[in-house]
Amino acid sequence: MNRVSDDTSGAGRVDDKSVEVFLGRLLRWGVLLAALVVFIGGVWFVAESYEVPQNYRTFRGEPVELRAVPQIVHQAIALRPLGLIQFGLLLLIATPVARVLFSVLGFALERDWMYVVITVLVFALLIYTLTSRSGI
Amino acid sequence: MVTLGSFLAGMLGSLTGLGGGVVIVPLLTLVFGVDIRYAIGASLVSVIATSSGAAAAYLREGYSNMRVGMFLEIATTVGAVSGAFLAGYLHTSIIAIVFGVVLLYSAYTTTLKQVDVAAGTAPDRIATTLRLDGSYPTDDGPKSYHVRNVPLGFGLMYVAGVLSGLLGIGSGAVKVLAMDQAMKIPFKVSTTTSNFMIGVTAAASAGIYLRRGYIDPGLAMPVMLGVLAGALVGAKILPEAKVRTLRIVFGVVIAALAIEMIFQGVRGKL
Numbered sequence: 001m002n003r004v005s006d007d008t009s010g011a012g013r014v015d016d017k018s019v020e021v022f023l024g025r026l027l028r029w030g031v032l033l034a035a036l037v038v039f040i041g042g043v044w045f046v047a048e049s050y051e052v053p054q055n056y057r058t059f060r061g062e063p064v065e066l067r068a069v070p071q072i073v074h075q076a077i078a079l080r081p082l083g084l085i086q087f088g089l090l091l092l093i094a095t096p097v098a099r100v101l102f103s104v105l106g107f108a109l110e111r112d113w114m115y116v117v118i119t120v121l122v123f124a125l126l127i128y129t130l131t132s133r134s135g136i
Numbered sequence: 137m138v139t140l141g142s143f144l145a146g147m148l149g150s151l152t153g154l155g156g157g158v159v160i161v162p163l164l165t166l167v168f169g170v171d172i173r174y175a176i177g178a179s180l181v182s183v184i185a186t187s188s189g190a191a192a193a194y195l196r197e198g199y200s201n202m203r204v205g206m207f208l209e210i211a212t213t214v215g216a217v218s219g220a221f222l223a224g225y226l227h228t229s230i231i232a233i234v235f236g237v238v239l240l241y242s243a244y245t246t247t248l249k250q251v252d253v254a255a256g257t258a259p260d261r262i263a264t265t266l267r268l269d270g271s272y273p274t275d276d277g278p279k280s281y282h283v284r285n286v287p288l289g290f291g292l293m294y295v296a297g298v299l300s301g302l303l304g305i306g307s308g309a310v311k312v313l314a315m316d317q318a319m320k321i322p323f324k325v326s327t328t329t330s331n332f333m334i335g336v337t338a339a340a341s342a343g344i345y346l347r348r349g350y351i352d353p354g355l356a357m358p359v360m361l362g363v364l365a366g367a368l369v370g371a372k373i374l375p376e377a378k379v380r381t382l383r384i385v386f387g388v389v390i391a392a393l394a395i396e397m398i399f400q401g402v403r404g405k406l
Contacts, residue, residue, distance in 0.1 A: 095188040125214065
């Protein structure tokens with residue numbers, strides 16, 4: 001991007017640009033992995049339930065085991081099709097979160113402490129939304 | 137059917153630069169009769185998929201400004217949390233009406249020409265303190281710019297976040313408005329930075345929607361895969377596409393959907 005870090009005091013030549021290229025790759029692989037998991041779960045789900053019509057007209061809300069991170073992981077490990085899809089969606093939600101986390105490291109390597117704090121704030125908020133008890 | 141519709145939405149979204157999210161919710165609610173809360177949950181997921189999927193291409197070009205993005209993300213994520221919170225308490229017909237109004241605005245922006253606003257020339261005190269100024273590559277070498285009106289841009293970003301969390305859209309139009317018009321950031325920089333922010337903002341609201349049980353795997357699965365495939369194909373054929381015509385057609389479609397959303401919302405049918 002813009003500022004090439006002129007810091008040569010041991011952290012090496014880290015600048016915004018190389019951090020961004022790395023992040024771009026990370027995101028693409030994350031999305032592809034998430035799509036793959038969702039796809040596998042989806043094929044399985046359709047194969048198992050094509051006779052059962054799905055009803056999305058009336059809102060019921062998802063059952064507890066498809067709502068919270070630990071339960072979703074549990075359902076995916078148990079190889080339940082819906083659990084697998086939901087786990088794939090969770091991976092997808094995690095890609096921008098991972099990007100923010102790696103940006104913290106990137107700013108830290110550049111020794112830009114103001115932006116380390118800003119990025120940690122954003123990261124903390126994202127983690128809070130995923131873990132808060134009632135979904136606020 | 138839902139997969140095919142989502143595929144078309146993703147393709148049109150990437151061709152016109154509007155993102156698939158704005159059509160997913162009306163498509164699911166008006167055409168497939170899905171409850172708007174499920175529709176918003178599925179749409180949020182597809183917004184993240186397109187944002188993260190496109191990031192690799194955008195980041196390589198070196199236009200985006202990470203500091204501007206990260207700083208404004210404080211506003212958009214807090215906004216997204218407020219929006220998602222509101223979504224739990226507002227009646228679905230009110231959400232439908234707000235959605236329709238935002239959709240009308242998006243339709244209007246598609247008909248506008250993309251003109252680069254005069255880049256900020258004088259340094260701004262707040263922007264300097266926050267080290268927001270940057271430069272971007274042009275044919276004549278790197279060109280630097282100054283960021284202006286930080287408080288106004290920050291406020292508009294909060295609004296963009298609220299809309300994103302309430303309606304399950306990327307709010308790309310409002311984000312670009314804040315960065316282009318208010319903060320005087322060059323167009324290329326604001327669109328690519330906005331793409332990055334859209335994913336993070338949507339992740340903040342998606343977390344809450346997931347915890348609330350608004351994200352249904354059976355519905356989100358075809359939507360996510362469809363939009364993602366559509367966006368990939370759209371990016372491939374973009375160089376040969378007649379984008380100007382497409383934007384106008386898409387604008388008309390969105391306006392029609394918007395009026396239908398408002399109408400159904402007023403009748404209390406959504």
